[in-house]
Amino acid sequence: MRLSQSLIPTLKETPAEAQIASHRLMLRAGLVRQMASGIYAWLPAGLKVLNKIAQIVREEQDAAGAQELLMPTIQSADLWRESGRYDAYGKEMLRITDRHERELLYGPTNEEMITAILRDTTKSYRDLPQIPYHIQWKFRDEVRPRFGVLRGREFLMKDAYSFDLDYAGALLSYKKMMLAYMRTFQRIGITAIPMRADTGQIGGDLSHEFHILAPTGESGVFYDAEFEAGDALGVGYEPAALEDFYDSMTTKYAATDEKHDLGAWAAIPDERKREGRGIEVGQIFYFGKKYSESMNYSVIGPDGAKLFPEMGSYGIGVSRLVGAIIEARHDEAGIVWPDAIAPFRVGILNLRQGDAVTGEICESLHAIFGADCLYDDREERAGAKFAEADLMGHPWQIIVGPRGAANGQVELKRRATGERFELPVAEAIAKVRG
RNA sequence: CGGGGCGUGGCGCAGCCUGGUAGCGCGCUUGUUUUGGGUACAAGAGGCCCCCGGUUCGAAUCCGGGCGCCCCGACCA
Numbered sequence A: 001m002r003l004s005q006s007l008i009p010t011l012k013e014t015p016a017e018a019q020i021a022s023h024r025l026m027l028r029a030g031l032v033r034q035m036a037s038g039i040y041a042w043l044p045a046g047l048k049v050l051n052k053i054a055q056i057v058r059e060e061q062d063a064a065g066a067q068e069l070l071m072p073t074i075q076s077a078d079l080w081r082e083s084g085r086y087d088a089y090g091k092e093m094l095r096i097t098d099r100h101e102r103e104l105l106y107g108p109t110n111e112e113m114i115t116a117i118l119r120d121t122t123k124s125y126r127d128l129p130q131i132p133y134h135i136q137w138k139f140r141d142e143v144r145p146r147f148g149v150l151r152g153r154e155f156l157m158k159d160a161y162s163f164d165l166d167y168a169g170a171l172l173s174y175k176k177m178m179l180a181y182m183r184t185f186q187r188i189g190i191t192a193i194p195m196r197a198d199t200g201q202i203g204g205d206l207s208h209e210f211h212i213l214a215p216t217g218e219s220g221v222f223y224d225a226e227f228e229a230g231d232a233l234g235v236g237y238e239p240a241a242l243e244d245f246y247d248s249m250t251t252k253y254a255a256t257d258e259k260h261d262l263g264a265w266a267a268i269p270d271e272r273k274r275e276g277r278g279i280e281v282g283q284i285f286y287f288g289k290k291y292s293e294s295m296n297y298s299v300i301g302p303d304g305a306k307l308f309p310e311m312g313s314y315g316i317g318v319s320r321l322v323g324a325i326i327e328a329r330h331d332e333a334g335i336v337w338p339d340a341i342a343p344f345r346v347g348i349l350n351l352r353q354g355d356a357v358t359g360e361i362c363e364s365l366h367a368i369f370g371a372d373c374l375y376d377d378r379e380e381r382a383g384a385k386f387a388e389a390d391l392m393g394h395p396w397q398i399i400v401g402p403r404g405a406a407n408g409q410v411e412l413k414r415r416a417t418g419e420r421f422e423l424p425v426a427e428a429i430a431k432v433r434g
Numbered sequence B: 001c002g003g004g005g006c007g008u009g010g011c012g013c014a015g016c017c018u019g020g021u022a023g024c025g026c027g028c029u030u031g032u033u034u035u036g037g038g039u040a041c042a043a044g045a046g047g048c049c050c051c052c053g054g055u056u057c058g059a060a061u062c063c064g065g066g067c068g069c070c071c072c073g074a075c076c077a
Helices: A021-028 A044-063 A077-083 A111-121 A167-188 A225-229 A239-251 A262-266 A290-294 A318-328 A356-372 A382-392 A425-433
Strands: A032-036 A039-042 A074-076 A094-097 A103-106 A132-139 A154-164 A192-196 A206-213 A219-224 A254-256 A273-288 A310-317 A346-350 A373-376 A396-400 A409-414 A420-424
Touching: A021 A032, A021 A318, A039 A044, A044 A132, A044 A154, A044 A167, A044 A318, A074 A077, A077 A103, A077 A111, A077 A290, A111 A132, A111 A154, A111 A290, A111 A310, A154 A167, A154 A318, A167 A192, A167 A206, A167 A239, A167 A273, A167 A310, A192 A219, A192 A239, A192 A254, A192 A273, A206 A219, A206 A318, A219 A225, A225 A273, A273 A290, A273 A318, A290 A310, A310 A318, A346 A356, A346 A382, A356 A373, A356 A396, A356 A425, A373 A382, A396 A425, A409 A425, A420 A425
Parallel strands: A346 A373, A346 A396
Antiparallel strands: A032 A039, A074 A103, A094 A103, A132 A154, A154 A310, A192 A206, A206 A273, A219 A254, A219 A273, A273 A310, A396 A409, A409 A420
């Protein structure tokens, strides 16, 4: 992609409304534009990040045995009356009336709808277990939207729902999702820690929140340093491995300030105590038969008797993750994207636009990296290009100046560490490719 | 939902108190200059001053109403 032809409206100055780092940087780096309070348009670079995160989430959900589908954003009020949540949900739910005076709503979550779908399509115990999921926009009419996409009203969420025949099955689904989540966050390139949580609005009795560590996080978190060493990508879904993994996640201490237990905390050796701030980017729940019973969803068991499935639900805030990752990964100059989700893996900086030698090298690099690179081919000074590349946070920068170009050398800069290497073009390419 | 604040070119702001035909910096366009960390000079373009109503010879400015947005708190993927 050529920067001169792209729709990436970077800003030199910070818009007045943006208070926290991620919001400022998302606006300045041209990822989003606010369209209304808590409602954002995703511009090309922002959408690339969103899509890359969604793709990792999707791959890990699939690996855990979940199946993707897509439910609508608009739902019927009647569905919510079945579970009793239409009245219970309150003003956060955006209620809509159509031309025939039918009551609709913009979905804040999908337990009712997915239960209705399974109720219509699964009749026998042989049809379960199932873990359907989708990645869809949600709307919650927050009293006070803030922090950019971290607390928007419209947000993109992955929500999965598990349906099992009994408690043991439900617990297994829960454990699979826990592993899928840890694998997902690790692949994205951030540290996330599961913490025991209240079940809130959704109801139930087993739940974990996933917090990623960021100095500006909304909640205080306390955890055992051993979480930092975990490697979920090395864990598979075989029963024994899954069991061990789940135990290791749930027996170590981790809590938000709300649930902090001073007694248990005291038992941890001082050198393993970690305190910080966290941003919640996901939550998983087991809630049993709450919806299957209230919505009269049963399947016929092996003995011919009705059986109400055991359910759980599993959310990841995809759009929130974009903001949360930036909170965790930025410096004074701008964003420091993890490699896996950067909008562009590499930025190419032509320090002397119009020069035949630098131009030729840049064009060839551009041809090689294609959509994975952003070629700064603007008629700008070197300083401006450096500043924008740092702002946009490309993991790698290939800096092509007249000095080195004459000798076939370019400068490779690693955004995260600031390391620079003077290299022949071919070696720079190889290094970026890893 | 309680408390506070703000709406003036794309962005950041001044002007408003003490009405008199709108200004600064950045960005944008053109030219010259510069050429490795947001360059300098010059010439330009761009504004229903959030909306409606009122007061007045005259309203960005005063008065009334509305809408939008932000911040603090309570609440939340």
